[in-house]
Amino acid sequence: MSGAGVTFYISDRSSVQITSTGNVNLTAPVNAVGAVPPIPGGVLFFQDRADLQPATITSPNLSLTGAVYFPGALLTLSGNNSTQYLILVAQAMNFQGNIAIGSATTGNDYTSLPNGSPIKGAVLVQ
Numbered sequence: 001m002s003g004a005g006v007t008f009y010i011s012d013r014s015s016v017q018i019t020s021t022g023n024v025n026l027t028a029p030v031n032a033v034g035a036v037p038p039i040p041g042g043v044l045f046f047q048d049r050a051d052l053q054p055a056t057i058t059s060p061n062l063s064l065t066g067a068v069y070f071p072g073a074l075l076t077l078s079g080n081n082s083t084q085y086l087i088l089v090a091q092a093m094n095f096q097g098n099i100a101i102g103s104a105t106t107g108n109d110y111t112s113l114p115n116g117s118p119i120k121g122a123v124l125v126q
Contacts (some may be wrong), residue, residue, distance in 0.1 A: 001059075005029040007066075008045045015053035015073075018044060024059035024079070028066025030113050042087075042110070042118040043067045058096070067118055084109050087119060 002025040010016055018024060028044040032124070039046050046068030047055065054074040057064070062079030067087035075090035079097045085108050110117045 002026065005030070007039055007043050009048075010045065010053075010055075011048040011051055013051055013053055016047070016055040016057065016070075018057045018059070020059040022059065023061040023063070024057065025061075025063040027063075040113070040118050042113045043069060045069060047071070047073060052091075055090075060097075060118075062097075074077065084112065085117075087117075 002023070003109060004027045006026060007028060008016065019037060022028075026044055027037045028042050031041040032038060041044045045055070047053075047070045049071050054076070055070050056076040056078075058076070058078035060079055062077070062081045063083050064077075064081060064086055066085075067089065068075065070090040072091050074092045074094065075088065076094040077088075077096070081097075107113045108117075
């Protein structure tokens, strides 16, 4: 499975379930896309905040480049991820395999995005 310049918008109690024995190679667009609500460039998966359905993305060869946003759900990632950058936001996360954020395999190189990292600030909300 592969896709370049794609954003997946998930709503209405839908869920993402990608289970592959092959390669999964998905890359977010570098510029903003025309979704309502607007989604900035660099976002690969965007699940509506009210959608609490869990997401699972598994593949032995996983390459996700972009932000993966599941703020109200459990996100399960499994595989050997190798990518330019990966930003993860989820209510809870379950990692299996070689998902190493900020490492040699999953970097933090945002030079492909015109405005750099899509995260401009961080706030802890409880």
